[in-house]
Amino acid sequence: MSIRLGGIIFGLAIAGILVLWSLVPGVKNYAFGPPAEVQPATVFYEHGEGPEGGYAFDGPLGRWDYAQLQRGYQVYKEVCSACHSLKFVSFRNLAQLGYTEAEVDAEAASWTVPGIDPQTGETTTRPGEPTDHFPSPYPNAIAAAAANNNAIPPDLSLITKARHGGARYVYSILTGYGEPDPALAKKVGFETPTGLYFNKHFPNVNIAMPPPLVLDGQVSYADGTKATIPQMATDVSAFLTWTAEPSLVARRQTGWFVIGFLLFATALAFLSYKQIWAGMKPKKK
């Protein structure tokens, strides 16, 4: 009895404190307090939907489009890598994009990576080898911030896993630059701060990254595909999906096999359950 009495007292007390000291002031403030400020982000932000037609790897049966991944790699190499590192990916991983061993060697050698001089022991640079990771464009975070108006360009290895929307987010950012509607901007008193760029798909619409893809034909694709801005954005976002999760397609293929086996095993388990229990339950009336 005393436990129940104590429980009732404690329950009433905590609910009473909650209602009188938290809920009532909260409701009062919500109803009569000053209205919340309008954030420019909520006026200009538009959710990006990604490229028309989607990606080859979409859906449970999706596959890599290797030509697309190779084009995306080219966009990364010629545009993004000026500022963004790709530190969790090695050159040897490029073999998964359909490059031959010789092509991977050549590709690795086309990058300059930090090294140690074997004679003097001093730090130097050397051509990359397949076992090397992609080099970072800046020696450290302070150098990165100093070169980029105090914003550190994020590493891109995991970018499509580290943002809501994944590849579609990356595509939207790359294609979301422009100017805010001048009439609307005037109305809410919005101005893009100096050193930042307006991007309607970036959560607070002011992004530190200057528009990276500005011209059609900025990259000359080796396979002859026309390099429009949406095409380059699609290709590089597909490539960054692969860098974030090289096992994506293999994972789903394994999944189909595992689930197929489990469906079969579970059906057998169900039949044996029914057989063992036969006669234990009355027939339904």
Add this chain to the structure above:
Amino acid sequence: MSFAWAKHYEPKTPLTKWLDEKLPLPRLVYNAVGAGYPVPRNLNYMWNFGVLAGFFLVVQIVTGVVLAMHYAANSQVAFATVEHLMRDVNWGWALRYAHANGASFFFIVVYLHIFRGLFYSSYKAPREMIWLLGVVIFLLMMATAFMGYVLPWGQMSYWGAQVITGLFSAIPLVGEPIQHWILGGFAPDNAALNRFFSLHFLLPFVIAGVVILHIWALHIPGSSNPTGVEVKSESDTVPFHPYYTAKDGFGLGVALIFFATMVFFLPNYLGHPDNYIEANPLSTPAHIVPEWYFWPFYAILRAFTGDLTIPFTGITLIPAKLLGVIAMFGSILLWFFLPWLDKSPVRSGHYRPLFNKFFWFGLIPTMAVLFYCGGAPAEEPYVMISQVATAYYFLHFLVILPIVSQIEVPKPLPFSITEAVLGTDKPGSTSGAGGIAPETVVGDLPGSTPEGTPQPAE
């Protein structure tokens, strides 16, 4: 073991005879989950989740031990070793996704197991100890899951550690020293990561130990059942093996299909994208949210927005943060008192009309609302909604449940489990058609000794 008619283990081969004399391990298994354990014949699918919880504990331990072989608990390299595991270790991605989603599935099945216990009042005498040990397991699981989430050293890991250890700083006077002692510093860093890894490795084995006690305590009164009427005779039970091993096998298959779907097709759905950004003490994420299984309790924590003050004096008695911490821990710790708060002699919610209404239209919607609000940003109207739900949560367990159990008139119970299943028990043993008046059953329910009451194990 627990009933007179339980089958006895008989070793047949010379090897098993020899083993039975030296170390009767097969006998133990036979009596625990074999033909030697008589179980009520009317268990529904809600009774599958105990075995499933045990299964997912094993999954977590096995995948976790292998993951630990490729992981380094050092704040400089932890994030990179996880990426090494995902990219360079054969089947590393499968192991890690199985472990991350295995934690979620462990919580799903445990929540369903607790839900079963709440609806069928499995916590009542003579099964209080099973319930108390279960609450201990749940608390250990929460601690283990929290520390495991810190290990990848992503943004949510780091800021989650900051927020959760910050709870201890709400304790008056000694709060901040305690927080610094737990973290081994003023903020989460290498010291915190190292000790969390050590404890994350240790606690699953502590859980396994308490699970053994949980099952041991279960085998003394035997399993409860959906009618809540105790086992009276042999016709009320079936041997665990093969009847429930077969049923659990089917349940396991269904659970694994859902599990494999998450692991292979939506492995990051239950996670948070911010945790793929390496921990950065200088950049706070916009919304710090814990994993989904903590959301209801996180909503309770955040519901307290105002300090408890003496009106018109400005004197603060208890700051809002401390109120939130008390309420959050209290919301789970009150489960320890449940067997004594709910004194209704009838167990099953099916035979308790008033309890049934409060359960389905009060507690279940409240938990859903708390779950939703815990994952939402701390803005209106979510804060007000979670305040109402939090108030109901405490009123439900601490006020409504004791009063309902006092004033409720239960429905007639079946005479026995056999009657509930077959519509009739041995001819002559039931006087009237259907059930008997609840008052007569009420007397011998909580652990007294009518015929068929379990004898304690030797």
